[in-house]
Amino acid sequence: MDYQVHTLPNGIRILFKHAPFTVTHCCFLINAGSRDEAAGKDGLAHFIEHLVFKETERRSTSQILNRLELVGADLNAYTTKEYTCIHASFLQEHLERSIDLFEDILFHSTFPREELEKERGVIQDEIASYLDQPEEAIQDDFEGMLFEGHTLGNNILGTTESVDGLTADDIRAFIKANYATDEMVFGVFGNYDFKKVIKLAEKYFAPIPANYSKKQRQAPTVNTADSIIQHKPITQTHCVIGTQAYPSSHPDKYGLLLANNLLGGMGMSSRLNLEIREKYGIAYTIESNYTSLTDTGIFSIYFGTDTEKAARATKLIHRELKKLRDAKLGTLQLHQAKQKFIGQIALAEESRMSLIISMAKSLLDFGHADSLEEVFDKVNAVTAEQVLEICNHVFDNNRLMTLVFEPK
Incomplete structure (x- = not known):
């Protein structure tokens, strides 16, 4: 086996693959995406992905953004129909700094009103930009046609109208319902002893309260021509x-x-x-x-x-x-x-x-x-x-x- 896995008591799994490189790549993958949104809440999973980079209980937005960038690291995220992923690449000595930041933004974001309003405008600009690119827009419209009446057909970005109506209460409800600790994986690809990775993961992720998966996804009906x-x-x-x-x-x-x-x-x-x-x-x-x-x-x-x-x-x-x-x-x-x-x-x-x-x-x-x-x-x-x-x-x-x- 060319990788190792350790499961924390709260269900979060630590995935490790060793590589003799000076640059480390890590990701935090959550089994929650746009298909898990409630009716009328299109774009909520993607909205959350944007907002976790804003204020937390102990960091301002600038402190979050600078935490890794000041050491030359790259921090980013994306949302799909089924997953939310936060990922970072950095020099190997900054592993603890990165794990600390991941834990903070994923589990202690405060979603203040002013940040919600700013990011709402950013996402609406993103939607407008995507609509100006027919080669992109047609793919999403096709999936909407393919999965008509099912959340898999929803645009991951949502619509201008749906994003306009999203609230902090919607965000907290989605996280509570879908951010299950037994449906989370923290992956590390770098030059470490696995025991060190486990020790850091236990320090930062083990105190997170367990929230086990309860959701049941419904498969879409089969399409016809x-x-x-x-x-x-x-x-x-x-x-x-x-x-x-x-x-x-x-x-x-x-x-x-x-x-x-x-x-x-x-x-x-x-x-x-x-x-x-x-x-x-x-x-x-x-x-x-x-x-x-x-x-x-x-x-x-x-x-x-x-x-x-x-x-x-x-x-x-x-x-x-x-x-x-x-x-x-x-x-x-x-x-x-x-x-x-x-x-x-x-x-x-x-x-x-x-x-x-x-x-x-x-x-x-x-x-x-x-x-x-x-x-x-x-x-x-x-x-x-x-x-x-x-x-x-x-x-x-x-x-x-x-x-x-x-x-x-």
Whole structure:
């Protein structure tokens, strides 16, 4: 095993991976995201992520921001549909300073009214900025269409109206209901003795009162095919085609990851890029993505192009999907697809922050984190027959939804 785990009496887990580097990467991952928001409270999880960097019981906003930046460290955070993550990178001698700050902002923030109002304005500017980027906005609108009536369809940022109504009481209620100590992982990737990491974690995190998980997430209903065209004040046509896909625990997850990478994943040699950009010069950007969630997943293809080329691009995309549904990959094709994907996974591990966050997420979801070799084994175990079956299920025309943004 290339990592170690220690569970505190309150349920918070400490994840440690040793590395002989002078820079440490750490994260605090909480199993709470936008899907856990109550009706009408869209954007609340993300609002909290912003506000924990404001005042605490013993620090002002400037003291929080300077605590790590004064020693050249990087401190940041993000919110997804299922998680909230605070993370930092710093020289190894500053581990205790970082743990102290994490504990303070996560468990002792005071959410003063003046900071709420300032950050409300910042987030509303963020929403306006995102709406000005159709390539970003269409992805969120597509997920809203895909999960209509379910909180997974909510925009993580919320809306201008929903953010305007959020209060300090909403924040405290969400934290009480969703910040369960047995659904938290503190991950450290650095050059330490594990006993030292445990000692510091016990000093700062063990006194936190236990708050065990009570929430039960509801899975969304399965979508059916649909197509929507929206007219926007834009100059290009943007399109997303996709459907719900496998959850993170599904046995076919690695098969779909492989198929997605072959179709429109990273690099210039994906089938969609070669066919639509390189061969016909239709779209500057074309890509496919598969994101697995705990009880569902999202598969999508995105492209942006001139309006007169959009119909042809869509036709070519469906032709590539049909090829994957109709013809089993040959032995060489499958081998090359696996080699490419495995190489990309290995390169991704070079981002040590991404790796420790991925391991923390896996610990939350499954109770363990796969080694790189175990991941490679799962990719290599995928057969051509499995890929064909997966493509016929996920890329079924009766399940594919399409959202188009067209110029007015």
